Amino acid sequence: MSVEENEATMPGRAMVTLALLLAMAVAALEQTVVSTAMPSIIAQLKGLDIYPWVFSAYLLAATVSTPIYGKLADIFGRKRILLFGLGLFALGSMLSGMAQSMPALIAMRVVQGLGAGALGPIVLTMLGDLFTLQERAKVQGLFSAVWGGSSLIGPALGGVLTDQLSWRWVFFVTVPFGLIAAWILMRYVHEKVERKSVAPIDWAGATLLAVGSFLLLMGVLGGSEISTAGTVGLLATSAVMLVLFVRQERVAADPVLPLDLVLSPNIGAAILGSFLIGALLFGIDTYIPLFMQGVRGGTATAAGQMITPLFLSWSISVAVAAKVVVRLGFRRTAAVGSFLIAAGVLSLVVGAARPASPVYIFLNGMVVIREPYFLAGMVVIGMGMGPASLSYILSVQNQVTWGRRGVATGAVTFFRTMGGALGVGVLGATLGFMLAGRIAASNAVGIDIAAALRPETHKLLTIPQLAAVQEALRLSLRDVFLQMFAMAILACLCSFGLRGGRAIAQGSQTTNELDREAVELAVGIEH
Incomplete structure (x- = not known):
């Protein structure tokens, strides 16, 4: 039309x-x-x-x-x-x-x-x-x-x-x-x-990618019901499916995921950075509420209040980043954002390492958890998400011609979302493994862990049982946040692989190698 x-x-x-x-x-x-x-x-x-x-x-x-x-x-x-x-x-x-x-x-x-x-x-x-x-x-x-x-x-x-x-x-x-x-x-x-x-739909590529990714998640998230041999089998089959996917994309008339984009060094660095950003973002969205409710004993409303500052500061930072990226360039802007994300995640690790803090109740009955390290972490992570994720997208758009900008932007978005799916899975596997070991070590085997996740169900456990579950969950989630910190450090390294983006002054005129429409579109995608 x-x-x-x-x-x-x-x-x-x-x-x-x-x-x-x-x-x-x-x-x-x-x-x-x-x-x-x-x-x-x-x-x-x-x-x-x-x-x-x-x-x-x-x-x-x-x-x-x-x-x-x-x-x-x-x-x-x-x-x-x-x-x-x-x-x-x-x-x-x-x-x-x-x-x-x-x-x-x-x-x-x-x-x-x-x-x-x-x-x-x-x-x-x-x-x-x-x-x-x-x-x-x-x-x-x-x-x-x-x-x-x-x-x-x-x-x-x-x-x-x-x-x-x-x-x-x-x-x-x-x-x-x-x-x-x-x-x-x-x-x-x-x-x-x-x-x-139009070119035929790459059904084979889409199917191989879906099956390979699903089996990879099964291997990572299978849980205690899948044996070690079964996990190895799932991961091996996943590897075969993904290899076949790569072969299919090389011959497809209109591939689901153009491989030449992914294999380009500069674009590859941006895609890997976006993958890690997605894993961090969805990891925070998944495990912060679990910590606030399962460890600190807060309500779902209190957990929501803890995450909200991240999105608020992200909304502000992406608008600021859109204005300064042409001065700093992609590499510096992404590096600043990535280091802020790493600092924010480190604050989460410190907060999780602390024993339970007191809970304050206002007159209206709303429970607010006193967690300064988590609050600061959410704000700082949001401040870093804007410049980092925006730079990754703009860097890719700047490396391709106008006719390939759509598929390039789609590839970055694809890998960021896939990073979220796989990242949550890997972090979940870490949580499950560490939690099972600590529950066994504390002689709390057989306790209904789910009862510790809501204040309304705490009465189903004795005080020693509740304390044992909360302590095991706290330490296990601390390990999850440490793993997220490692991901943030890798994202910092990815930022050094970007290039371009700085405005070039020529006399009284300023020539910007960025397309203004691309900046506006990327800001929309980030939000």
């Missing part, structure tokens, strides 16, 4: 924009609203050993399906694919909220993730169809604000819904917005699909 056709066939362009804003908000909110409810979910459904799968399964399904939806939108039209994605996402959300066991919840999160994979790319594509280049820059700011605001309120909203209603409402809450967006699209979008010749 061209812009001119849209002006003729979409008189309600403002309504369509509203629908796209709602779809974007649904996708952003879902990434953060669930985390603060997870300790309560574990307390009811059990399954602490497969806890990371709730996040990894969703991220993996969304990530692998994203490039397929982009190609289907070119063949069948944006409206049909976006409606399908919204419908599948709503179905997965409802079924997740009704799950009666942890395996059932994980399965429904896969359905939800398959729907979410259509939302981001199709929304951005329809923006390009609806608005001219000049208009797009203005609209992008609105979408960035919606994405940032949704991400910001997600943890706090998840905590309030869990404490006041039920954890099930963190899944139900997005359904009405998705249905409203779908109704608007059906009412106002009259799409004329042009049948055109």
